[in-house]
Amino acid sequence: GKFGEYGGQYVPEALMPAISELDDAYRRYVLNNEDGFMDEFRARLRDFGGRPTPLQHAETLSSRYGFDVYLKREDLLHGGAHKLNNALGQVLLAKYMGKERIIAETGAGQHGTATAMASAHLDMDCEVFMGERDINRQRPNVFRMRLNGAELNPVSTGSGTLKEATNEAMREWATTVEDTHYVIGSVVGPHPFPTMVRDFQSVIGTEARRQMEEKLGCLPNSVVACAGGGSNTMGAFDAFVDDDAVSLVAVEAGGSGLKIDEEEDLAPNSASLSIGEEGVLHGARTKLLQNSDGQILESHSVSAGLDYAGVGPELADLVDDDRVRAVSVDDDAALSAFHRLSRTEGIIPALETSHALAYLEDGAELGEKVVVNVSGRGDKDLESVVEETEKR
Numbered sequence: 527g528k529f530g531e532y533g534g535q536y537v538p539e540a541l542m543p544a545i546s547e548l549d550d551a552y553r554r555y556v557l558n559n560e561d562g563f564m565d566e567f568r569a570r571l572r573d574f575g576g577r578p579t580p581l582q583h584a585e586t587l588s589s590r591y592g593f594d595v596y597l598k599r600e601d602l603l604h605g606g607a608h609k610l611n612n613a614l615g616q617v618l619l620a621k622y623m624g625k626e627r628i629i630a631e632t633g634a635g636q637h638g639t640a641t642a643m644a645s646a647h648l649d650m651d652c653e654v655f656m657g658e659r660d661i662n663r664q665r666p667n668v669f670r671m672r673l674n675g676a677e678l679n680p681v682s683t684g685s686g687t688l689k690e691a692t693n694e695a696m697r698e699w700a701t702t703v704e705d706t707h708y709v710i711g712s713v714v715g716p717h718p719f720p721t722m723v724r725d726f727q728s729v730i731g732t733e734a735r736r737q738m739e740e741k742l743g744c745l746p747n748s749v750v751a752c753a754g755g756g757s758n759t760m761g762a763f764d765a766f767v768d769d770d771a772v773s774l775v776a777v778e779a780g781g782s783g784l785k786i787d788e789e790e791d792l793a794p795n796s797a798s799l800s801i802g803e804e805g806v807l808h809g810a811r812t813k814l815l816q817n818s819d820g821q822i823l824e825s826h827s828v829s830a831g832l833d834y835a836g837v838g839p840e841l842a843d844l845v846d847d848d849r850v851r852a853v854s855v856d857d858d859a860a861l862s863a864f865h866r867l868s869r870t871e872g873i874i875p876a877l878e879t880s881h882a883l884a885y886l887e888d889g890a891e892l893g894e895k896v897v898v899n900v901s902g903r904g905d906k907d908l909e910s911v912v913e914e915t916e917k918r
């Protein structure tokens with residue numbers, strides 16, 4: 527479970543039994559399709575999730591930029607974001623493992639919502655840990671989780687965002703592992719989570735590759751995706767990693783600037799790949815926003831889904847190997863891209879996705895055919911975008 531010097535299993539002894547049980551189940555059911563697990567997973571993604579999602583040529587954007595933009599429409603997946611690919615896979619795996627209860631963390635609420643939907647679909651109890659601050663800025667998703675029968679566990683420690691919610695969920699898992707599976711929301715955490723979540727999300731890139739070949743008989747020149755924890759990023763990239771001719775661009779939240787304020791222990795961004803340092807968070811060695819004493823900094827982004835001080839270890843390794851280019855766009859550019867796609871293509875994108883779309887504005891070196899992963903829709907962001915836009 528190592529990616530260069532990143533990855534590993536930096537967890538308390540109490541969690542090791544759960545981790546090794548999960549690793550065993552991952553190998554049997556996901557890698558070896560024991561009992562037809564992957565066949566059932568794919569059938570449910572099709573019938574419940576609505577896969578495949580379209581790869582749509584964005585005509586107006588393409589004429590604006592002078593290169594062809596193809597949108598991979600994960601916003602059309604059931605629930606409105608790519609998160610269901612991973613949540614459905616893990617909840618189904620928990621069922622195969624004989625678990626009865628599901629817990630999860632969430633920040634933007636998309637992962638929490640996807641886990642609540644998958645748990646209701648598969649008749650499993652579900653409890654979602656969510657930071658107080660995030661509960662207040664992603665209320666539509668809070669209502670949806672409750673409607674899907676999930677119990678919300680508000681986390682008020684620290685900044686009340688994803689970092690604390692993840693810590694609380696991991697703590698809870700350590701004492702309930704007998705009957706509970708912890709569904710982690712991104713390609714983060716101790717092995718096998720980063721690898722398993724990537725495998726569940728890799729359907730994005732596998733479909734996009736097939737759709738490009740069917741439509742155009744060629745591969746794209748670039749694939750662009752936003753990066754919070756890195757799951758829609760790794761999901762979009764995995765099918766292309768071995769094709770050096772395909773550039774892979776991970777777009778992080780540049781927030782209100784890349785300069786870290788050492789006094790305030792605050793990073794005005796979530797650009798872990800670009801300006802993070804090596805460290806351990808949530809069970810994995812990876813790149814983190816931290817100050818000179820190694821204290822993990824509070825991150826910032828106009829989008830809750832990218833507001834995370836860490837990033838997936840595999841993505842960090844691909845950036846160090848120059849296989850993935852890490853770039854960032856700031857809050858203003860993301861908000862402009864939010865409005866631009868809504869107006870010119872009739873698609874309201876998630877604020878997270880808006881970061882990937884914003885990069886097209888300076889994307890001259892992306893080549894002739896560019897796939898952009900539309901990781902989610904913007905319904906959850908309407909209130910905050912109206913507020914943010916009026917403020918500017």
Ligand SMILES: Cc1ncc(COP(=O)(O)O)c(/C=N/[C@H](C(=O)O)[C@@H](O)C(C)C)c1O
Binds near residue numbers: 633635638758901
């Ligand atoms: C629509 C949408 N697009 C992208 C992301 C970024 O998460 P990754 O795909 O794991 O980088 C997210 C992340 N959402 C998480 C959540 O809903 O809990 C997020 O807050 C954390 C996993 C970072 C998202 O909702």
